[in-house]
Amino acid sequence: MPPLSNLAVRDIETLVHPYTNLAALRDTGPLVLERGRGVFVYDSEGKAYIEGMAGLWCTALGYDNEELVEAAAAQMRKLPFGHLFTAKSHDPAIELAERLKEIAPVPTSKVFFCNSGSEANDTQVKLVWYMNNALGRPKKKKIISRLKAYHGVTVAAASLTGLPNNHLDFDLPITGILHAGCPHHYRFAHAGESEEEFARRLADELDALIRREDPDTVAAFIAEPVMGAGGVIVPPKGYFREVMKVCRAYDLYMISDEVICGFGRLGTMFGCTALDFEPHSISVAKALTSAYVPMAAVTVPETMYQAMLDESRKIGTFGHGFTYSGHPVAAAVALKALEIYARERITEQAARKAPQFQARLAALGQHPLVGEARGLGLVGAVELVADKRSKGSFDPKAAVGPRAVRFAEEEGLIVRFIVGDVLSICPPLIIAPAEIDELFDRLGRALDRTLDWATRERLMPA
Numbered sequence: 001m002p003p004l005s006n007l008a009v010r011d012i013e014t015l016v017h018p019y020t021n022l023a024a025l026r027d028t029g030p031l032v033l034e035r036g037r038g039v040f041v042y043d044s045e046g047k048a049y050i051e052g053m054a055g056l057w058c059t060a061l062g063y064d065n066e067e068l069v070e071a072a073a074a075q076m077r078k079l080p081f082g083h084l085f086t087a088k089s090h091d092p093a094i095e096l097a098e099r100l101k102e103i104a105p106v107p108t109s110k111v112f113f114c115n116s117g118s119e120a121n122d123t124q125v126k127l128v129w130y131m132n133n134a135l136g137r138p139k140k141k142k143i144i145s146r147l148k149a150y151h152g153v154t155v156a157a158a159s160l161t162g163l164p165n166n167h168l169d170f171d172l173p174i175t176g177i178l179h180a181g182c183p184h185h186y187r188f189a190h191a192g193e194s195e196e197e198f199a200r201r202l203a204d205e206l207d208a209l210i211r212r213e214d215p216d217t218v219a220a221f222i223a224e225p226v227m228g229a230g231g232v233i234v235p236p237k238g239y240f241r242e243v244m245k246v247c248r249a250y251d252l253y254m255i256s257d258e259v260i261c262g263f264g265r266l267g268t269m270f271g272c273t274a275l276d277f278e279p280h281s282i283s284v285a286k287a288l289t290s291a292y293v294p295m296a297a298v299t300v301p302e303t304m305y306q307a308m309l310d311e312s313r314k315i316g317t318f319g320h321g322f323t324y325s326g327h328p329v330a331a332a333v334a335l336k337a338l339e340i341y342a343r344e345r346i347t348e349q350a351a352r353k354a355p356q357f358q359a360r361l362a363a364l365g366q367h368p369l370v371g372e373a374r375g376l377g378l379v380g381a382v383e384l385v386a387d388k389r390s391k392g393s394f395d396p397k398a399a400v401g402p403r404a405v406r407f408a409e410e411e412g413l414i415v416r417f418i419v420g421d422v423l424s425i426c427p428p429l430i431i432a433p434a435e436i437d438e439l440f441d442r443l444g445r446a447l448d449r450t451l452d453w454a455t456r457e458r459l460m461p462a
């Protein structure tokens with residue numbers, strides 16, 4: 001192991017890193033990034049990497065968009081802070097809410113701003129509770145999410161998240177949050193079950209769960225169109241059609257978590273359009289500002305807004321909001337990002353590049369280490385397995401995913417491993433066709449090196 005740089009040593013002594021093995025970090029140190037350009041980022045030694053994850057599924061416009069920088073600087077000079085509490089307002093927030101209402105994939109009455117995907121989903125939970133109190137059905141409060149869902153880490157959002165590491169030793173989930181089955185055909189379909197049959201079974205299981213819990217107590221269902229951090233899981237054919245039938249039958253409020261899928265990632269402006277379902281509300285974040293500054297939003301349909309009006313009339317205020325809800329600098333950057341998405345036809349561009357991206361991804365399915373290569377639009381993943389035929393996973397202690405990530409970084413590519421040795425790929429939407437090829441060339445070399453290493457370590461069956 002090479003000696004740690006000065007910055008790396010200072011990092012270890014000062015920072016708590018999210019989603020990091022804090023013990024292992026003390027030996028390996030962090031990868032310290034210094035600057036970015038296009039789809040590339042550069043570390044403190046000057047080495048270039050393709051940012052194959054757009055940061056955390058978010059820097060849609062890459063790393064050197066001057067228009068976004070200018071929008072932030074101009075707003076900072078004009079009104080660097082303004083809030084929306086106690087009937088105050090400012091034009092960037094008003095204009096952004098108008099714009100989001102125009103482009104939202106579902107009828108939207110109002111927009112509520114917050115700062116992160118987690119805050120957006122916590123807000124969704126609170127708005128559902130608030131609405132059902134206003135509507136005189138105080139028992140209808142449970143929210144159904146799904147195993148392997150990722151909806152964030154604040155207390156309610158982490159409870160919605162269906163991943164063990166977000167619950168273990170945090171005393172989560174809170175009561176009233178339920179998890180339905182995960183729509184991953186490769187892992188959870190029965191032998192010989194078609195995608196459509198699997199989708200119908202999941203919907204039947206959802207129906208049974210609701211009836212077991214008592215439909216009068218179940219309020220909402222939340223889903224990512226394509227699951228992201230749970231493993232880039234594309235649902236089986238017909239899944240949302242079947243699930244939406246169940247939601248409608250029990251009058252559930254349906255929330256599409258568009259934090260990753262929103263703004264072009266799947267080749268459509270919003271993920272629910274690609275997956276063909278109509279929620280009542282969406283949560284957006286990340287690419288809303290191309291991640292140059294934090295911002296998120298929740299859309300509110302008219303029926304919910306009317307209920308909120310009643311409730312706030314009764315209580316005297318709508319008692320929810322963040323200091324930075326609708327921050328003018330973030331709103332100005334978001335407005336500029338949305339202008340660029342429309343002007344440069346970023347969604348159409350993503351749709352045009354998707355076949356090349358998905359073909360290169362699918363080809364990795366032939367690799368001896370890859371059990372399944374899957375994706376949609378410009379997002380994908382490869383699931384690494386010890387045994388392709390039995391789909392047997394590696395022992396997590398062997399840390400194959402982290403090793404593959406390290407080889408990829410040596411090859412000049414940033415990818416992420418997520419639960420179960422899944423490597424995810426989600427580059428900036430502006431990636432050029434030649435850069436897509438380069439990304440997959442580098443990933444292929446990293447997988448070859450991982451295979452050599454795993455064979456030497458006798459991690460593969462003989």
Ligand SMILES: Cc1ncc(COP(=O)(O)O)c(C=O)c1O
Pocket residue numbers: 056057115116117118119121150151152153224228229257258259260285
């Ligand atoms: C689908 C989804 N929802 C919510 C979140 C949480 O967002 P944040 O990390 O901004 O709180 C994420 C983050 O990756 C996400 O992918």
